[in-house]
Amino acid sequence: xxxxxxxxxASLRGSVxxxxxxxxxxxxxxxxxLSEGRSTLHDVPTITDVDYMxxxxxxxxxxxxxxxxxxxxxxxxxxxxxAPYELVRRLRASICVLGPLxxxxxxxxxxxxxxxxxxxxxxxxxxxxLERLGAHVEVQHGYVVARAPKGLRGAMIGLDFPSVGxxxxxxxxxxxxxxxxxxxxxxxxxxxxxxxQMLVDMGAKIEGAGTSTLHVQGVERLxxxxxxxxxxxxxxxxxxxxxxxxxxxxxxxxARHTHLELVLEKLMxxxxxxxxxAEGGFRVAMSGRPRAIDVVTxxxxxxxxxxxxxxxALNALADGxxxxxxxxxxxxxMFVNExxxxxxxxxxxxxxxxxxxxxSLSGAPVVATDIRAGAGLVLAGLVAExxxxxxxxxxxxxxxxxxxxxxxxxxxDVSREPDPDRFED
Numbered sequence: 001x002x003x004x005x006x007x008x009x010a011s012l013r014g015s016v017x018x019x020x021x022x023x024x025x026x027x028x029x030x031x032x033x034l035s036e037g038r039s040t041l042h043d044v045p046t047i048t049d050v051d052y053m054x055x056x057x058x059x060x061x062x063x064x065x066x067x068x069x070x071x072x073x074x075x076x077x078x079x080x081x082x083a084p085y086e087l088v089r090r091l092r093a094s095i096c097v098l099g100p101l102x103x104x105x106x107x108x109x110x111x112x113x114x115x116x117x118x119x120x121x122x123x124x125x126x127x128x129x130l131e132r133l134g135a136h137v138e139v140q141h142g143y144v145v146a147r148a149p150k151g152l153r154g155a156m157i158g159l160d161f162p163s164v165g166x167x168x169x170x171x172x173x174x175x176x177x178x179x180x181x182x183x184x185x186x187x188x189x190x191x192x193x194x195x196x197q198m199l200v201d202m203g204a205k206i207e208g209a210g211t212s213t214l215h216v217q218g219v220e221r222l223x224x225x226x227x228x229x230x231x232x233x234x235x236x237x238x239x240x241x242x243x244x245x246x247x248x249x250x251x252x253x254x255a256r257h258t259h260l261e262l263v264l265e266k267l268m269x270x271x272x273x274x275x276x277x278a279e280g281g282f283r284v285a286m287s288g289r290p291r292a293i294d295v296v297t298x299x300x301x302x303x304x305x306x307x308x309x310x311x312x313a314l315n316a317l318a319d320g321x322x323x324x325x326x327x328x329x330x331x332x333x334m335f336v337n338e339x340x341x342x343x344x345x346x347x348x349x350x351x352x353x354x355x356x357x358x359x360s361l362s363g364a365p366v367v368a369t370d371i372r373a374g375a376g377l378v379l380a381g382l383v384a385e386x387x388x389x390x391x392x393x394x395x396x397x398x399x400x401x402x403x404x405x406x407x408x409x410x411x412x413d414v415s416r417e418p419d420p421d422r423f424e425d
């Protein structure tokens with residue numbers, strides 16, 4: 001196990017390049033299971049979650065080769081349909097192989113997933129959607145067991161909540177189902193649009209990407225594809241918040257500001273200068289102490305829950321008091337106890353957090369509880385007096401490629417080192 005040693009006081013300045021989205025790349029890798037043959041994915045981030053998904057696809061019979069930002073996946077005619085617990089427990093997104101396996105094999109045995117400790121994130125909608133498509137689904141001995149020996153058939157399906165994971169699983173099953181599927185109240189995230197674009201390139205018939213209703217006309221088979229992943233809006237948003245917190249000036253290249261409109265509006269309300277660039281990306285600059293900003297997390301195009309920890313950290317040193325309301329993951333505030341170790345004044349009441357800004361924070365040992373909490377704690381450490389030691393850095397590695405390298409490039413004093421007090425389980 002390793003930790004990060006963060007020395008506060010630097011003003012981050014310069015340019016960073018954003019890789020493809022973690023939350024898209026993993027699902028695109030799963031989607032390759034829908035077709036025999038060789039698919040190529042470009043601009044895939046160099047993160048450990050991609051390694052985990054590659055291991056899972058190999059266990060299912062695919063050949064996976066990653067070279068820098070390109071992943072080549074060769075899927076055979078016959079693939080296995082069991083995703084075992086020892087692989088799935090490390091990666092919540094591994095549940096997204098459920099839909100492709102049922103559609104392609106008529107069977108799937110997928111262990112209930114692990115991943116970040118940010119809430120229950122149940123699979124009820126995944127299961128209900130597959131059952132509407134004609135699969136028989138049960139949870140047995142810690143596995144989701146799905147069977148559709150006669151194939152799937154299209155159906156009218158409405159989601160109770162625009163869940164990203166349920167939308168992806170049901171969509172990837174529906175593209176090979178017989179007849180038409182109408183999927184209502186779906187997630188509208190850019191990552192969903194990205195998956196739809198790749199599936200269409202593979203031969204799927206999908207209309208409505210980016211809206212709340214998808215119309216899918218099933219096809220008998222799909223073909224391999226070559227696809228470039230959409231840029232990671234959460235990583236881009238993290239760098240934008242970092243510019244504010246450190247009173248810096250950061251140009252975020254290979255980002256789409258249109259995917260972060262509400263976020264950038266909030267940062268401007270906090271006092272930032274935001275400039276969109278003609279060649280793509282944007283610039284965020286800040287010269288003084290930020291003003292407190294209220295945030296309510298909601299499904300896209302609302303404020304993303306994955307940026308909530310960074311905004312809590314921002315408000316911890318802002319001028320004023322802010323209310324943060326978390327509507328997506330009930331346990332997202334778990335990291336606040338760690339932030340309090342740095343001197344933050346945060347009070348939790350259910351899914352609300354009241355943050356009273358302080359002029360300064362002080363370095364201390366903290367532990368990352370999930371990917372985004374880890375990033376938020378590092379940003380807080382950048383503006384805290386003295387040194388902050390962030391343990392469980394493996395969480396950050398799951399979502400941020402070369403985080404230390406990019407921070408150092410921007411002028412931060414951050415280094416990795418062995419963590420003598422923690423051991424990998």
